[in-house]
Amino acid sequence: QVQLAESGGGLVQAGGSLRLSCAASRSIFTINSMGWYRQAPGKQRELVAVITNGGSTNYADSVKDRFTISRDTAKNTVYLQMNSLKAEDTAVYYCNARRILVNYWGQGTQVTVSS
Numbered sequence: 001q002v003q004l005a006e007s008g009g010g011l012v013q014a015g016g017s018l019r020l021s022c023a024a025s026r027s028i029f030t031i032n033s034m035g036w037y038r039q040a041p042g043k044q045r046e047l048v049a050v051i052t053n054g055g056s057t058n059y060a061d062s063v064k065d066r067f068t069i070s071r072d073t074a075k076n077t078v079y080l081q082m083n084s085l086k087a088e089d090t091a092v093y094y095c096n097a098r099r100i101l102v103n104y105w106g107q108g109t110q111v112t113v114s115s
Contacts, residue, residue: 002026002097002104009093009109012085016113020080022095022106027076029053031099034078036069038091038111045094049080063089087115 003025012018020036028034035050049059049069057069068081082089090113095106 002031002099004095004097004104004106006093006095006106006109009111011112011114014085014087014113014115016085017081017083018085018111019082020093020095020109020111022078022080024076024078024097028071028073028078031097033098034071035096035098036078036080036093037096038089038093039108040088040091043091048093050096051078082111085111085113087113089113 005023008018008020010018031053033050033052036048037045038048039045047060048063049067051057051069051071066084071078091111092108093111094108097104
């Protein structure tokens with residue numbers, strides 16, 4: 001089992017920045033990968049960024065060069081630094097952890113970018 005606690009969403013103007021945090025209830029080295037997904041109204045949930053337990057990262061094309069996923073292994077926490085935010089980044093952002101073929105999800109945090 002993995003519990004995930006997210007924080008850091010909010011309202012920001014276009015061009016601004018936010019940082020999301022996701023704290024896991026167990027060592028992230030025991031988790032195959034952690035990442036962020038988002039879901040906008042009327043749209044499917046989509047992958048934003050992922051980091052494996054080996055430290056490899058992958059990003060959606062729409063956020064490359066603007067978002068950065070990172071981790072603090074001592075705190076079992078993964079971060080998503082979001083810069084140059086656009087109105088189309090508005091969504092509920094969900095932290096995800098994948099361990100032994102099981103997906104775990106956080107409760108979601110709202111990010112709203114005003115244009």
